[in-house]
Amino acid sequence: MAAPAEHVETGSAATETDKTEAPEATSEPESSDCEPAAQDPDPGSDEDEDGEEPPVPRILDTPEDIRLEAIANTVALHPTRDMLVCGDVDGDLERTGSCGPRGHHMKSCRQVRFTEDGLKLYSVSRDKAVHLIDVERGQLVSRIRGAHGSPINCLQLVDENILATADDGGTLKVWDMRKGEAFMDLKQHDDYISDIAVDQAKRILLTTSGDGTMGVFHLKRRRFELLSEYQSGDLTSVAVMKRGKKVACGSSEGTIYLFNWNGFGATSDRFALKAESVDCIVPINDNIMCTASMDGYIRAINLFPNRVIGCIGQHVGEPIEELATSRDKRFLVSTGHDQLIKFWDISTLPDTTVKEYRKRKKKDGRMKSLSKKAHGDNDFFSGLVEETVKKEEEEEEEEEEEEDSDSGSD
Numbered sequence: 001m002a003a004p005a006e007h008v009e010t011g012s013a014a015t016e017t018d019k020t021e022a023p024e025a026t027s028e029p030e031s032s033d034c035e036p037a038a039q040d041p042d043p044g045s046d047e048d049e050d051g052e053e054p055p056v057p058r059i060l061d062t063p064e065d066i067r068l069e070a071i072a073n074t075v076a077l078h079p080t081r082d083m084l085v086c087g088d089v090d091g092d093l094e095r096t097g098s099c100g101p102r103g104h105h106m107k108s109c110r111q112v113r114f115t116e117d118g119l120k121l122y123s124v125s126r127d128k129a130v131h132l133i134d135v136e137r138g139q140l141v142s143r144i145r146g147a148h149g150s151p152i153n154c155l156q157l158v159d160e161n162i163l164a165t166a167d168d169g170g171t172l173k174v175w176d177m178r179k180g181e182a183f184m185d186l187k188q189h190d191d192y193i194s195d196i197a198v199d200q201a202k203r204i205l206l207t208t209s210g211d212g213t214m215g216v217f218h219l220k221r222r223r224f225e226l227l228s229e230y231q232s233g234d235l236t237s238v239a240v241m242k243r244g245k246k247v248a249c250g251s252s253e254g255t256i257y258l259f260n261w262n263g264f265g266a267t268s269d270r271f272a273l274k275a276e277s278v279d280c281i282v283p284i285n286d287n288i289m290c291t292a293s294m295d296g297y298i299r300a301i302n303l304f305p306n307r308v309i310g311c312i313g314q315h316v317g318e319p320i321e322e323l324a325t326s327r328d329k330r331f332l333v334s335t336g337h338d339q340l341i342k343f344w345d346i347s348t349l350p351d352t353t354v355k356e357y358r359k360r361k362k363k364d365g366r367m368k369s370l371s372k373k374a375h376g377d378n379d380f381f382s383g384l385v386e387e388t389v390k391k392e393e394e395e396e397e398e399e400e401e402e403e404d405s406d407s408g409s410d
Contacts, residue, residue, distance in 0.1 A: 166193035250278025310368030
């Protein structure tokens with residue numbers, strides 16, 4: 001997650017559309033001398049003569065975009081049902097199908113997360129409060145007012161009852177929600193904490209911060225372990241990859257920093273993208289992850305070998321706040337400053353294989369399109385994109401044949 005931005009209210013207000021009453025129908029004609037109106041021919045006769053068939057309804061590869069009333073900072077998908085919840089800069093929570101409870105937070109909602117069973121929803125906000133919501137009823141169950149001394153920026157669910165939250169002042173708290181109390185309250189960062197990750201064993205919490213460091217906290221021992229070396233820019237996101245053997249951190253400079261597990265003090269590798277930033281990371285499998293950037297592009301990244309696989313999609317010219325995957329891993333969901341929630345088909349992405357050798361860069365510098373909507377939402381160009389992808393695949397096959405022939409000649 002990127003550095004929290006202040007919400008600027010606009011002076012525009014929604015206006016109701018004027019309703020006009022239909023004119024009353026006239027009664028009988030005034031005179032009998034009027035000629036009877038000519039009867040219209042059978043409306044279906046023209047269609048029969050032309051032999052035209054009614055248009056076939058278009059089948060979409062992904063759900064349609066959702067337009068919001070305000071910019072959404074965060075989005076979460078239900079783990080067992082087709083439900084989506086987002087939190088916006090006005091502090092409101094919205095869900096697909098029907099409006100969720102409004103006005104839950106007094107200020108901007110920073111992050112929302114479902115529990116594993118999908119029965120509860122946690123949210124944190126710039127108003128420094130932690131909220132627990134009953135998903136079925138859409139009602140607030142409990143609230144911790146003043147949970148932090150500074151605005152809360154992110155949260156991480158460890159299990160159904162253990163919740164980690166972090167704020168703009170660099171403080172991390174871990175809560176036992178059964179008691180409503182924090183059993184860990186540590187300030188080790190000098191700037192805002194941008195993201196939190198937990199390992200599969202639920203023992204280690206990892207934090208990234210605007211001070212350029214990654215923090216390591218031991219849950220079982222309830223203590224701080226260490227900070228990584230300082231990086232040149234803000235660390236904005238974190239994810240555990242390669243079956244828990246690697247940790248990837250995004251940065252405000254567009255570089256992905258890689259750490260070995262149990263080697264958190266210094267980076268083991270770094271991978272610079274041609275991106276303005278790496279504000280959000282979502283793992284797809286052990287090797288592949290998707291990243292979101294200030295430039296509006298969603299990139300698919302492979303680790304070891306480190307490659308940009310291609311472009312999943314984009315919010316044209318608008319920063320992206322957060323990414324999330326659907327329960328079946330078929331769709332990737334993104335929310336951006338264009339007040340849109342977009343859906344991207346990533347069903348084939350986990351099967352992508354990346355070879356060790358580096359391919360020749362394209363002359364135009366464009367990333368490979370991994371979906372029909374990758375470089376725009378206009379359906380007019382969808383066929384062109386498909387042909388472009390096929391052409392790219394053919395060129396790749398030719399390059400492989402050339403390299404095989406070269407290696408054989410040696």
